[in-house]
Amino acid sequence: MALTAQRFTALDVFRGMTVCFMIIVNTPGNGATTFSPLLHAKWHGFTPTDLVFPSFLFAVGNALSFVMNRYRSMPKSQVWGKILKRVFIIFLLGFLMYWFPFVHWEEGRLVGNEFASTRVFGVLQRIALVFGIAALLIYYFDWRRALIISVAGLLLYWVLLLLFGEPGAQLTLHSNAVLKLDNWLIGPKHLYMGEGVPFDPEGLLSTLPAIANVTAGYAAGYFLQKQGKNFEALAKLLLTGCTLLFIAYLWNLAFPINKKLWTSSFVVLTVAIDCIILAMLVYVIDLRRKTNWTYFFEVFGRNPLFIYLLSEVLAILLYFFRTGDQSYYSAIYNAVFAPLGGYLGSFLFAITFMLICWLVGYLLDKRKIYIRV
Known part of the structure; x- marks a missing residue:
């Protein structure tokens, strides 16, 4: 039987979800105050975070x-x-x-x-x-x-x-x-x-x-x-x-x-x-x-490797550039997110960082720019 040429939106959303959550778990505001489900298992065992890369x-x-x-x-x-x-x-x-x-x-x-x-x-x-x-x-x-x-x-x-x-x-x-x-x-x-x-x-x-x-x-x-x-x-x-x-x-x-x-x-x-x-x-x-919620993840799924690479490079640069005796990464977290509470602030930092990456993906999608390797 010949395969249908129709793409499955679910497959695109699945791919986008993995990129979205990969960015969240990779960029907490403070690793010491990260909710345990957003951490990898120390050795044997399994957490939701461990599912991201294999997915x-x-x-x-x-x-x-x-x-x-x-x-x-x-x-x-x-x-x-x-x-x-x-x-x-x-x-x-x-x-x-x-x-x-x-x-x-x-x-x-x-x-x-x-x-x-x-x-x-x-x-x-x-x-x-x-x-x-x-x-x-x-x-x-x-x-x-x-x-x-x-x-x-x-x-x-x-x-x-x-x-x-x-x-x-x-x-x-x-x-x-x-x-x-x-x-x-x-x-x-x-x-x-x-x-x-x-x-x-x-x-x-x-x-x-x-x-x-x-x-x-x-x-x-x-x-x-x-x-x-x-x-x-x-x-x-x-x-x-x-x-x-x-x-x-x-x-x-x-x-x-x-x-x-x-x-x-x-x-x-x-x-x-x-x-x-x-x-x-x-x-x-x-x-x-039920597709009114899918576009958010489709944005990630349409430029997955580029958005992931962008997230990593952006995080590296925030750690590299410094203000005083701390990196911009730490300075932003300490000034904006830490006052909200250690665990909550760390989580909201990760969400904000992810949304910034999503915005870049959104602008690319609106211009029909899809970066393939």
Whole structure:
């Protein structure tokens, strides 16, 4: 059966929601007074914030389901060129974002940021890698085989984490296969230091299970296009989500849900929740026709990578420029939002920051400017 060419508003809204909430959780006014649901789990466990990034990868798979037929009509060399070009550009943007603004303050003077201490892997880099791998898998195989290969990757990742690391401590922050491979490949100075020790939650090895988030998103998008907007399709999508929830929590008993290691049980859990959310969105938007609220999220969904990159660069610049002995980021929070209360002020700062990014997206949308990579 040929896929319908009609776009699903629900898929665009889903993508926009992930960008919206990604900005909110990434830019609290004060991390020490952030509501707990807006924080990542410290290690094992799961919070709503942990759902944001895998949902973006799921949305990448959704979007891929609309272009794959066009890829299949092109010469193979052209397809490889398009995919690899996108992988390279997104990866490079992510790397440059962590290097930016290329200087930092040190004892009142500007000093260059050394390449030797620049983070190599990260959010955009993971998006680039998993998009490229998933796109090629789906292009050369059908989506079912690509999904089977992705599931095999989840099982392989489980084995690798069990085999490597100190005996009995394979899943600790200080001893795991992800950290060992990154240390061997690029060294600790190129890793994320947010935990106080060199460890990258977007490390190279943990990219392997993340591929399944994209292929699952592709399968969901393909399924909805093929089956159409009807209650039977939604029932199947909901049933899939509920089944995967059961599998995830069962797997959690042996292989804990952990976003920072991107464990296989974490992948299954996030795909399950994404299937359920997507089914709910299709029901409300495409079946019930309740669309008076959707435009806000569609703005984010129409320029997702650009708006995300804008949010990160803007936050970096607010931290970089200083007034007195504090950054503009802290000065704005302390002057405007802190008096409203620690937790409330931090949350309202994040909401305001997100709305500023939305306004840029709104102006782009009104001018029909859509920045694609």
